[in-house]
Each structure stands twice: as C-alpha cells, then as structure tokens.
Amino acid sequence: MTTACRALATLAAASAITLTVAGAAEALAALVTAMREAGLTAVPLATAGAFHTPFMAPAALQLAAFLRTLDFQPPCIPVVSSMTGRLLTQPAALATHLALQVVKPVRWLETMRSLQRAQITQVVEVSSGKGVLCPLIASCEDWPVTAQSLAHLLGAEGDFGKDLKLD
Numbered sequence: 001m002t003t004a005c006r007a008l009a010t011l012a013a014a015s016a017i018t019l020t021v022a023g024a025a026e027a028l029a030a031l032v033t034a035m036r037e038a039g040l041t042a043v044p045l046a047t048a049g050a051f052h053t054p055f056m057a058p059a060a061l062q063l064a065a066f067l068r069t070l071d072f073q074p075p076c077i078p079v080v081s082s083m084t085g086r087l088l089t090q091p092a093a094l095a096t097h098l099a100l101q102v103v104k105p106v107r108w109l110e111t112m113r114s115l116q117r118a119q120i121t122q123v124v125e126v127s128s129g130k131g132v133l134c135p136l137i138a139s140c141e142d143w144p145v146t147a148q149s150l151a152h153l154l155g156a157e158g159d160f161g162k163d164l165k166l167d
Helices: 003-008 027-037 054-067 089-102 108-117 132-140 151-156
Strands: 009-016 019-025 122-125 146-149
Touching: 019 054, 054 151, 122 132, 122 151, 132 146, 146 151
Parallel strands: 122 146
Antiparallel strands: 009 019
16 A cells, blocks of 8 residues: 555544445555455445544534533433443443544443443444444354444434535
8 A cells, every 4th residue: 555545545444344434535446456456345434424533623613612511410221432332321421532532542342242242132223224333233243242233223224314414
C-alpha cells in the first residue's frame, strides 16, 4: 500500500473477522486494488459519511457542543461505549463518549462481548432500517440475541432519518 493510501485512509472499525477503513475516494480505491492484488477480500460500503474516523471531526465538535446543553442522568438501561467496549454508568462519561465515538474506531468485538457479559438479549440499531449492524449482531455465535433497527420497530423503514443533514 502506498504512503498516500495510508495517509488518506483511516481505521474506522476492527473485529476478529473484518477491518473497516474510511477516507478519500481515490485512497480507498487504491487500497481496494492493493488488497485484491494481495488476495484479500475488499468490499466497499455505501455509507453517508466516514463515520468513526477523524474525517468526522467537524460533526463531533458540533455534537459535543449540543451535548453540553443537555443534563445527562445515569442510564436506566445498559449503555456500552463502542470506543472501549465497556459499560458506561456515569452521566459525564455518556456525553464524552457520544461525541468521541463519532471520530474514534469502533471496538466491535469488545462491544459485543460486553453486551453478552451483561446478558443483553435485545439490541436496537439506530438506523434507516438498512443498517449493517443487525445482521452482524445476529450472526454472533453462542449468544441468543435479537437485533432490530429502530426504524423497523417504529414502522418507518426507508423514512427514518431521511431529513438528516450531515454537512
């Protein structure tokens, strides 16, 4: 992989079976080519943004400013940080982690293990209903868990978040 690829593509998530990167289109195309030439599988994902990477820093700053206006209380349901895979119980940690998770890689395996240790059996993905997490969660072996999108639960698949602006 060229230095340009390394400079323009950044880690978004990692698990035992996948690695997700985000970056400039040209850098990602070069990375996909290099991976395929090395005999690896590379699947470009259609996403609305380079989530969980430093490319989202402007959005993270806006989110952090908004979160400072809220009065967080201790959670009444388990909340797991996707940055650390650990349960969050302190109100101040919730706001911090919500803002930082926009720019930090997802610790998928650690997050799933934490949910499993907490004996969570119902997971809701906040997405348009076309999310990628529900199928991944459902494929976790030795964990009787049900995963659904919030859009599905609200009967709003395809419409949920349609007015969301990411600029």
